[in-house]
Amino acid sequence: MKRFVAAAVVIVLLALVSLFIGVGNVSWNSLFSPSPDERALQVLVISRIPRLLAVILVGMSLGVAGLLMQMLARNRFVEPATAGTAESASLGMLTATVLAPQLPVLGKMLVASGFALAGTALFLLILKRIPLRSVLVVPLVGLVLAGVIDSVTTFFAYRFDLLQSVNAWTTGDFSTVLRGRYELLWVTLGLTCCAYVAADRFTVAGMGESFTTNLGMRYSRIVALGLVIVSMVTAMVVVTVGMIPFLGLIVPNVVSLFMGDNARRSIPWVAVCGAGFVLVCDVIGRVVRFPYEIPGATIAGVMGSVLFLYLLLRRDARVG
Amino acid sequence: MIEAKNVTKRYGTTLVVDDVSLRLPVGGITSIIGPNGAGKSTLLSMISRVLPMSSGNVLVDGLDVVTTPGDVLAKRLAILRQDNHLTSRLTVRELVTFGRYPHSKGRPTVKDQEHVERAIQHMGLEALSARFLDELSGGQRQRAFVAMVLCQDTDYVLLDEPLNGLDLKHAVSMMKQLRTAADTLGKSFVLVLHDLNFASCYSDHLIAMRDGKVAFQGRSEDIMRPDVLRAVYDLEIAIQQINGDWIATHYR
Amino acid sequence: MSADRVAVPARPERTLFILGCMATACAVLFMLIDVGGQWDFVLPFRGKKLATALLVGYAIAVSTVLFQTVTGNRVLTPAILGFDYLYVLIQTCLLFFLGSSTVVNLDPRLLFGVEVLIMVAFSGLLYWGLFGGARRNLHLVLLTGVVLGVLFRSLSSFLQRLIDPNEFIFLQDRFFASFNNPDQELLVVSFLVTLGVSVLGFRMLRTFDVLVLGRETAINLGVDYQRTVALILVLVAILVSVSSALVGPVTFFGLLVSNLAHAVVRTYKHELILPAAALVAAVALVAGQVVLEHVFAFDTNPRVIIEFVGGLVFITMLMRKAPG
Numbered sequence: 001m002k003r004f005v006a007a008a009v010v011i012v013l014l015a016l017v018s019l020f021i022g023v024g025n026v027s028w029n030s031l032f033s034p035s036p037d038e039r040a041l042q043v044l045v046i047s048r049i050p051r052l053l054a055v056i057l058v059g060m061s062l063g064v065a066g067l068l069m070q071m072l073a074r075n076r077f078v079e080p081a082t083a084g085t086a087e088s089a090s091l092g093m094l095t096a097t098v099l100a101p102q103l104p105v106l107g108k109m110l111v112a113s114g115f116a117l118a119g120t121a122l123f124l125l126i127l128k129r130i131p132l133r134s135v136l137v138v139p140l141v142g143l144v145l146a147g148v149i150d151s152v153t154t155f156f157a158y159r160f161d162l163l164q165s166v167n168a169w170t171t172g173d174f175s176t177v178l179r180g181r182y183e184l185l186w187v188t189l190g191l192t193c194c195a196y197v198a199a200d201r202f203t204v205a206g207m208g209e210s211f212t213t214n215l216g217m218r219y220s221r222i223v224a225l226g227l228v229i230v231s232m233v234t235a236m237v238v239v240t241v242g243m244i245p246f247l248g249l250i251v252p253n254v255v256s257l258f259m260g261d262n263a264r265r266s267i268p269w270v271a272v273c274g275a276g277f278v279l280v281c282d283v284i285g286r287v288v289r290f291p292y293e294i295p296g297a298t299i300a301g302v303m304g305s306v307l308f309l310y311l312l313l314r315r316d317a318r319v320g
Numbered sequence: 321m322i323e324a325k326n327v328t329k330r331y332g333t334t335l336v337v338d339d340v341s342l343r344l345p346v347g348g349i350t351s352i353i354g355p356n357g358a359g360k361s362t363l364l365s366m367i368s369r370v371l372p373m374s375s376g377n378v379l380v381d382g383l384d385v386v387t388t389p390g391d392v393l394a395k396r397l398a399i400l401r402q403d404n405h406l407t408s409r410l411t412v413r414e415l416v417t418f419g420r421y422p423h424s425k426g427r428p429t430v431k432d433q434e435h436v437e438r439a440i441q442h443m444g445l446e447a448l449s450a451r452f453l454d455e456l457s458g459g460q461r462q463r464a465f466v467a468m469v470l471c472q473d474t475d476y477v478l479l480d481e482p483l484n485g486l487d488l489k490h491a492v493s494m495m496k497q498l499r500t501a502a503d504t505l506g507k508s509f510v511l512v513l514h515d516l517n518f519a520s521c522y523s524d525h526l527i528a529m530r531d532g533k534v535a536f537q538g539r540s541e542d543i544m545r546p547d548v549l550r551a552v553y554d555l556e557i558a559i560q561q562i563n564g565d566w567i568a569t570h571y572r
Numbered sequence: 573m574s575a576d577r578v579a580v581p582a583r584p585e586r587t588l589f590i591l592g593c594m595a596t597a598c599a600v601l602f603m604l605i606d607v608g609g610q611w612d613f614v615l616p617f618r619g620k621k622l623a624t625a626l627l628v629g630y631a632i633a634v635s636t637v638l639f640q641t642v643t644g645n646r647v648l649t650p651a652i653l654g655f656d657y658l659y660v661l662i663q664t665c666l667l668f669f670l671g672s673s674t675v676v677n678l679d680p681r682l683l684f685g686v687e688v689l690i691m692v693a694f695s696g697l698l699y700w701g702l703f704g705g706a707r708r709n710l711h712l713v714l715l716t717g718v719v720l721g722v723l724f725r726s727l728s729s730f731l732q733r734l735i736d737p738n739e740f741i742f743l744q745d746r747f748f749a750s751f752n753n754p755d756q757e758l759l760v761v762s763f764l765v766t767l768g769v770s771v772l773g774f775r776m777l778r779t780f781d782v783l784v785l786g787r788e789t790a791i792n793l794g795v796d797y798q799r800t801v802a803l804i805l806v807l808v809a810i811l812v813s814v815s816s817a818l819v820g821p822v823t824f825f826g827l828l829v830s831n832l833a834h835a836v837v838r839t840y841k842h843e844l845i846l847p848a849a850a851l852v853a854a855v856a857l858v859a860g861q862v863v864l865e866h867v868f869a870f871d872t873n874p875r876v877i878i879e880f881v882g883g884l885v886f887i888t889m890l891m892r893k894a895p896g
Contacts, residue, residue, distance in 0.1 A: 077718075129891045139718070140647050141890060146882035147824055151876045158876070244724060294733045303728025305719045312716060361667035370788045401788050408784045422794040426778025472793070515727025572659060 007272050014279050015056070021286050046179045050100050054182040055174055055282050055296070056275040058237050058244060061188035063274025064195050064267055065233040066248020067255075068226045069120075071206035072128060072261065075138040076256070079248030080120075080234040083142035088119025088150040089231075089238040090169045098160050109184060109239045116231035116238075119149060124223070170298035172237070172244040176280050179286040184236050191229045192271060202226060206261065216285055244278060244297050246304030251277055254311060277304070321346050322367060322397075322476060322510070329378035329532075330364050336362045338532035339376070348502050348524035349509045353516060353543075355553055358529040360512045361480050364484040366397035367510075368478050380476065401480045404465050406453060409536045412464045413449040416440055419471030439471035442497055456482070458485035459505045466494065470501065477501075478510045483518060489513075495522045516557075520544050524548035540566050584844040585835040591851035598858040599626075605866060620756065625861055627762055629829070629853030630813045634773070635811035635828030637833070638804050641842070643785050646834065649722050649826040653694060654721025655812045656821035661724040661731075662690050668731045681761045686811045688765070692853070695809040696802070703783055713806075762814045771806050776800070780842040822875055828882035829853045 018320040024159040066079040073083065080086050092115025103111070123145055127138060157166045195202070204212050212219040231271045237243065251274045252266070281299040288294060324343040327393060329337040336466050337359040344350055352360045369385040369481070378385045380397050398419075404416035411547055416439050420432040423521040440449050443463045453461055462485050468476055482498075483491045503509050526543040530552050536543055543549075544566035549557040557570040569572040602874055607614050620890070637650045641800075650656065667675050675683065676691065779800055791797050833849035847877045860877055868877075 125889060126891065136648060137890065140652070141887060143652075143718075143881045144824060144827075144886050147879045148887070149879040154876050155880070210870070245726070289734060295729060298726055298730050298733065299724055301692075302730055305723035305726065308719050309716060309723070312719070365788075368792065370791050389794075391792060391794035391795050394792065397790045399788070404786065404789065408834075409838055410784075414840070415785075418789075419779075421782055424780060430580065468789075469792075474776060513600050521814060 003271070007269075007276070011056075011272060012278050014276065015052055015281070018052055018055070018279060018283050018286075021043065021283060047177075049180050050179045051174050051177045051282075054177045054185055054241060055278050057182075057185040057188050058172070058174075058241055058249065059275035059278030060271040061185075061233045061253040061274075062237055062247045063193045063242055063270040063277075064192045066228045067270050068195055068202060068230050068264065069248060069265065070161065070252055071202045072124060072209060072223055072226045072230070073138055073142075074206060074208065076253060077139040077249065078142050079246075080116075080230055081243050081245050081248060082139060082146060084119040084121045084145040084149050085116050085123075085231060086170070086233045086238055086243040089113070089152075089235040090166055090307045091115050091117040091119075091149055091153045092160060092235065093169055093239060094160075094166060097162060097165065098156070104182070105239065111237055112239055113235035115233045117227060119145075120227055120231050124227070163257065165290045167239050169242050170297050172242040172300070173293075173295035174241055175293045175295070177241060182240055184240055188233045188236050191233050192267075194206065194225075196227050196264075196267045198222070198225060199267050203261065203263040206263070242295075244281075245301045246308070247274055247277060247300060250304045250308045253308070257311065262265055279309040321379075321381065323379045324363075324367060325377050325379075327363065327366055327368060327378060328374045329371070330352050330357070330374040330390075335532050337373075340532070340534055341376075342527070342537075343505075344508070344510055345525055346434060347506055347508055349498060349511065349522055350525040350527065351511045351513045351519040351523040352527045352529060353513055353519050354529035354535070354550070358544070359532040363529070364399070364480050364510065364512055365401065368397060369393065370399055371400065372505065381483050382528060391422055393568075394472070394474075397476040397478065398469045398474040399478040399480075400469045400482065400564060402484055402502055409452050409454060412456070412467075413440065414462050416445075416449075416467045416471050419466055419468040419473075421485050422472060434441060435471050436472060439467040443467040444493065452562055459487060460488055463494070465488065474507075474510045475522055476510070480512045481514060482511060483513065483515060491518065498522070516544070516563075516570070520567065521565045544568060584839050584848070585843075587837050588844065588848055588851070589642050591753050591848060591855065592669055593598075594678070595851045595854040595858070598862065600854050602862050603860050604864065606774075621861070622858065623763075624759060624818055624828045625857040626854050627759070628818050629857045630850045631762075631766055631811040631815040631818075632826045633829045633833070633849035633853040634814070634846055635808045636830045637697045638773070638780065638847055639808050639826075640830055641780055641805050642801050642808075644784075644786055646831060647827070648717075649824075650808055650812050651821060651823045651826055652721070654724050655716030655809065656730065656823075657724035657797060657814035659687070659691055659727045660812055660821060662687050662694070664728040664731045664735075672735075678691070680755065680757055684758060684761055684813075684817060687817070688810055692806050692809045696804060698703065729813065731852060758817060763809060766814055773807055776803070777804060777842045777846075780804070781840055784840045794870070820875070820877055824882040824886060825853070825878050828885055829856065830877075831886065835889075 040201040042245060062080070068078055069078050069080055069083060069085070089112040092112035093108060094117070096103055100107070100111075126145065127143055130137060130141065153166055154163070157163045160201060176273050201217060201222045205219060205226070206213055209219045212222065234243075252270050255269045255273055259269055278296060279298065281303055282296045284303070285294040285296050285299045288299075322342075322343040324340055324344075327340045327342075329395060331440065340363060342361075354365065355359050362371065366373045367380075367385070368559050369378075369390075372386075382383055382390075383393065383396070383459060385393060385397075405521075406414060413436065417428055417432070419439065420428050420435060422563050436489045440446055443466055445463060447457060448464070453464060456464065462482070466479065466482055469479070479498075486494060494516055498509050500513075502509055502524075511519075511523075520540045520543075523540065525541060526536075526538060527534055528543055528548065535552055536548050542557050545567065546557055546559055549555070549559075549568065553570075555570060556567045560569065603615065603618050607735050630758045636651075639650045640646055640648060666683070666765065740843055757797050779795055783797075783804075786794070787797055790800075829849050829852050832852045836852070837844050839845060846868055856878070860881075864877060
């Protein structure tokens with residue numbers, strides 16, 4: 001518990017730092033001096049704070065979605081971005097944009113969620129039909145399926161001249177977040193809480209169907225609940241900021257290294273670490289080539305993979 | 321002769337094989353016994369250069385296994401480890417033919433083919449020779465791999481748990497065939513065995529390992545004794561002599 | 573798998589012949605369909621495209637089959653372990669550190685040579701630790717590879733962001749060629765490189781066969797395992813460079829080609845499986861290009877179709893029988 005509080009404090013400090021980074025001049029003085037700078041205040045309220053909130057919400061919810069995904073697929077190496085979920089959501093967005101351009105964002109998001117749900121369910125269905133599921137095959141199936149769905153999306157996006165939008169959905173970028181354009185993400189907070197409430201069930205489901213049934217629970221219902229949470233979170237993130245690679249993979253894995261796999265204990269940690277990870281990535285993306293920005297997704301890809309490799313190889317060296 | 325000098329295998333700080341020096345006699349069957357984790361398979365793998373050693377050296381007929389070219393050694397020494405898993409579909413005959421690779425470099429001659437047929441017969445695989453390995457039972461596959469190693473026609477043959485997965489009939493026939501090969505062809509076998517009684521009945525020489533070291537070695541009657549086996553296995557094992565063989569009863 | 577199935581006498585040579593006919597038919601179709609009288613223009617133009625497709629198919633097929641032999645796994649490909657994004661990363665790094673003006677003025681052949689060299693050195697460094705050691709944990713290798721792939725891709729896009737966007741777009745065409753605008757010089761160099769690699773590999777075909785039995789058995793049979801694996805990895809690195817230079821990264825194509833080839837010629841012999849894979853690749857690429865040009869009227873990128881079909885075939889195959 002002490003460590004958890006410490007981690008939360010670090011996140012809050014990081015969050016404060018992130019508020020004061022950017023092109024517009026926002027500093028402590030400009031805000032809290034006797035004559036506050038109106039412009040700075042506006043920047044803070046319209047851009048900085050919404051951005052910070054979006055970063056934290058995305059980090060928390062994607063991390064937890066990754067954890068759920070790993071429990072449902074019973075494999076440590078899958079996440080929404082590598083199991084076709086994110087790609088399905090993009091395809092859904094594309095479909096909605098092409099077929100019903102007037103649809104409000106919420107409607108498009110629902111369509112995207114539906115697609116994400118279908119894509120993820122398809123993934124699990126395929127897994128079920130594969131006779132020899134080795135640890136190796138599962139993530140590969142996800143990658144291949146993601147590739148197939150992505151190629152469909154690219155094919156149609158190319159035809160309808162929407163490749164650029166598709167790129168925006170697949171590359172997470174917080175620079176476009178403004179007040180009024182991110183509020184959907186609050187729903188992900190609710191979904192994350194749902195996951196926490198049902199944590200024990202997911203832990204049990206993670207041990208397999210017969211194990212779950214033996215304990216008197218309905219496996220299919222737990223899976224369905226998990227699917228809905230993962231799909232909706234992914235769709236919302238894809239629609240509002242775009243996908244962040246690796247988050248759902250690395251954060252749960254790191255947490256599991258230290259905490260084990262009891263979802264009740266690990267979900268809060270995954271949420272906090274996820275938020276911290278995205279926050280760091282976003283801050284770096286803003287600082288590294290000031291005044292230009294590098295999308296958080298790119299930074300997350302670089303940092304996430306380096307960190308993951310380090311953990312992987314270090315752990316291996318210790319075992320060896 | 322195979323000679324191991326101060327052979328050690330270390331993973332991090334764990335010693336798996338701890339400074340073992342050994343001379344393995346020429347001819348006949350030598351069996352290595354001992355509890356799980358004693359370092360038997362690791363030692364066998366290092367002797368056969370499949371696993372690099374942390375320190376020490378191994379000489380086969382005076383040739384250092386680390387520095388001698390692989391194809392030279394492959395004509396003198398053959399090793400078969402456990403868990404032989406293949407990704408490709410091979411028939412039994414194709415697998416056995418690979419045993420001739422050190423001699424033919426992949427272009428088997430008529431003489432090589434004769435060796436292959438003999439090895440197949442020797443292991444009783446004639447009826448299965450055109451079958452794919454992945455269609456065989458574990459025991460049949462094991463025999464096919466042993467046939468490949470025999471086909472290599474080396475003076476020294478090292479087998480890691482060759483009886484794994486074999487039923488009683490095939491286990492007995494495997495040991496008998498190894499015995500025949502040792503007696504008539506003058507080959508030297510080094511086996512890792514878990515079944516004490518097979519080791520006792522068929523071996524000329526027994527090596528008992530524990531905690532990475534050679535605890536005892538000698539003939540069957542020297543090793544198959546309650547006090548020796550207690551020291552090796554931490555288990556009370558009664559020994560009886562039945563028809564001239566030393567038999568351990570350790571089931572109760 | 574049914575236990576009573578007897579081994580079917582395989583006739584790989586006949587299968588190879590059929591595949592050869594199919595590849596030839598596709599090539600002829602590709603060259604002659606809808607020419608419309610403009611022979612002087614169309615034939616050389618299409619010939620160049622055909623050559624590119626065949627070369628790329630060959631490079632991907634051979635590199636994947638060899639890579640799978642070394643790793644002893646049918647679901648791994650150099651692409652899945654990030655080899656071709658490594659190539660993209662090297663290109664981007666050169667551009668980033670040398671500056672675009674230097675790069676543009678360099679002889680493309682020299683540039684290609686430098687890239688291949690770096691590629692070989694890097695892949696050696698990166699993968700030696702993973703495949704060379706006695707203790708190989710395949711899961712670790714796979715995961716590390718996939719993560720490295722993401723790292724290479726993210727690093728490239730990171731560096732690409734640092735490069736002036738306009739400059740980058742200008743150079744992108746040069747860097748990521750496609751079947752439709754093959755660079756003739758690059759094509760010739762690639763061909764020569766591939767030829768050299770093939771001659772080198774041809775002499776070791778039987779050794780490759782032994783590797784199929786796994787590391788320990790190969791060592792037992794007297795193969796200098798470390799040297800052979802190192803050599804194969806170098807060959808693979810070069811071939812991946814060739815295919816990536818000509819058309820860019822194609823993730824699942826190798827997987828598709830290799831598994832199809834293993835399915836049609838059921839043998840471990842590289843002298844049969846390698847040509848089979850190359851022919852399958854040729855048929856797929858050339859036929860795909862015909863469909864692309866005459867059915868979809870160029871309205872998409874060939875990679876899109878390859879990924880789509882390749883992915884579907886792969887999943888179906890997995891569902892019918894786990895590979896390996």
